[in-house]
Amino acid sequence: MIISVASGKGGTGKTTVAVSFALAARYCQFIDYDVEAPNADIFLKPDIKNIKKVSIKQPYFLTDTGNDFSKCAEFCHYNAIAVIGSEVIFYPELCHGCGGCLLVGPEGAVREKDVVVGEVAKGFTTPGIDFLKGNLIPGSMRTTTLQNELEKMLNKSGLVIIDAPPGNSCSMVMSVKNSDYCILVTEPTPYGFNDLLISMEVLEGLKVPYGVIINRDGVGDSAIEDYCTERNIRVHLKIPNDIEIAKIYSQGGTLLDYDSSYGEKFGIILKVIERISIGEADNHN
Amino acid sequence: MKGKTVKICITSTGTSLDSNVDPRFGRCPYFIIYDTDTDTFEAINNASRQAMGGAGIQAGQLIASKNVSAVITGNFGPNAFRVLQTAGIKTYSRVSGTVKDAIEKYRNSQLTETSAPDVTSHYGVGRSN
Numbered sequence: 001m002i003i004s005v006a007s008g009k010g011g012t013g014k015t016t017v018a019v020s021f022a023l024a025a026r027y028c029q030f031i032d033y034d035v036e037a038p039n040a041d042i043f044l045k046p047d048i049k050n051i052k053k054v055s056i057k058q059p060y061f062l063t064d065t066g067n068d069f070s071k072c073a074e075f076c077h078y079n080a081i082a083v084i085g086s087e088v089i090f091y092p093e094l095c096h097g098c099g100g101c102l103l104v105g106p107e108g109a110v111r112e113k114d115v116v117v118g119e120v121a122k123g124f125t126t127p128g129i130d131f132l133k134g135n136l137i138p139g140s141m142r143t144t145t146l147q148n149e150l151e152k153m154l155n156k157s158g159l160v161i162i163d164a165p166p167g168n169s170c171s172m173v174m175s176v177k178n179s180d181y182c183i184l185v186t187e188p189t190p191y192g193f194n195d196l197l198i199s200m201e202v203l204e205g206l207k208v209p210y211g212v213i214i215n216r217d218g219v220g221d222s223a224i225e226d227y228c229t230e231r232n233i234r235v236h237l238k239i240p241n242d243i244e245i246a247k248i249y250s251q252g253g254t255l256l257d258y259d260s261s262y263g264e265k266f267g268i269i270l271k272v273i274e275r276i277s278i279g280e281a282d283n284h285n
Numbered sequence: 286m287k288g289k290t291v292k293i294c295i296t297s298t299g300t301s302l303d304s305n306v307d308p309r310f311g312r313c314p315y316f317i318i319y320d321t322d323t324d325t326f327e328a329i330n331n332a333s334r335q336a337m338g339g340a341g342i343q344a345g346q347l348i349a350s351k352n353v354s355a356v357i358t359g360n361f362g363p364n365a366f367r368v369l370q371t372a373g374i375k376t377y378s379r380v381s382g383t384v385k386d387a388i389e390k391y392r393n394s395q396l397t398e399t400s401a402p403d404v405t406s407h408y409g410v411g412r413s414n
């Protein structure tokens with residue numbers, strides 16, 4: 001079973017929730033899909049055993065051969081190449097590495113090289129959490145390349161907890177699209193509400209069932225809760241707005257360090273999700 | 286062909302000189318190529334505006350192939366800007382009003398050359414026109 005934890009807005013405590021699920025489950029695979037800013041390792045403190053570099057193919061053009069490269073520019077579906085007279089301008093952020101320009105360009109004058117875009121790190125947290133994360137090189141646009149690499153390593157035979165990147169972008173979709181269930185973490189504020197609605201729309205489009213966890217309960221109003229009740233959307237948990245949690249968090253501690261009963265609480269949510277996904281309990285979406 | 290080209294390009298919302306200058310270089314509907322010597326013009330359809338990405342790059346190459354000496358528009362993105370710079374084409378941005386007015390201002394040297402892109406990539410994506 002794959003459970004993803006997402007949030008339309010950064011800083012809502014998404015990672016806290018994802019980590020709590022992993023600790024409550026004890027045996028699972030945990031994947032930090034936020035390759036641009038992975039931070040779950042601060043709390044799970046995994047022992048990294050294996051690091052694999054991830055690279056992409058990128059063309060380069062031997063312009064001093066005096067060849068005409070305009071065929072390459074014409075061919076490139078992504079407009080990653082501009083040819084002005086004898087000059088070639090290459091836009092790596094637009095290139096998809098299809099290799100087409102090598103085929104249509106002047107023979108031997110278009111070459112290909114491997115460019116490292118990041119790495120995938122693998123390890124484990126005691127007692128039984130397999131930990132996986134991606135690290136994108138700052139400035140690289142290849143978020144999804146790295147996420148694809150993580151996807152290949154998904155161990156579907158057991159429980160998988162995915163910590164999705166914040167926001168509702170393409171990389172969030174990549175992280176949640178294969179899930180059996182998604183937990184949306186939000187704050188009871190107008191901003192939180194607004195981003196939550198967008199996330200819900202995304203998940204409905206993807207046909208991924210979801211439920212909500214409200215963090216920092218007490219800072220705002222009850223609009224989100226009312227909305228969820230009205231539409232029969234499950235609110236699995238409300239985490240209080242307690243400065244003590246923030247303090248523990250800033251020292252790399254988890255919700256379970258704050259109050260060990262959260263282990264049990266998250267364990268129960270896991271059971272509920274399991275029952276929803278096998279059809280025993282109603283998912284009210 | 287003369288040594289010095291007298292053609293300029295204006296991004297346009299339509300095919301006539303009374304059309305307005307379109308604010309987006311890469312995703313404008315039409316380019317008006319105006320010959321300041323003979324006072325004739327042609328309107329070319331900008332096929333690049335439908336491109337998924339790199340519309341400005343494609344449009345920049347098209348314009349470079351038309352042998353123009355200047356481009357007048359609302360905004361240049363960084364990618365298109367680089368293509369036009371490489372091609373040695375003068376760039377004038379922040380221009381609005383009708384195409385006709387823009388040509389007049391150009392003739393009277395009332396436009397100032399742009400030295401840097403105006404907007405980030407993907408500007409103008411997602412609008413219908």
Ligand code: SF4
Binds near residue numbers: 076078081
């Ligand atoms: S490899 Fe493909 S996407 Fe990249 S520049 Fe060449 S043709 Fe374009």
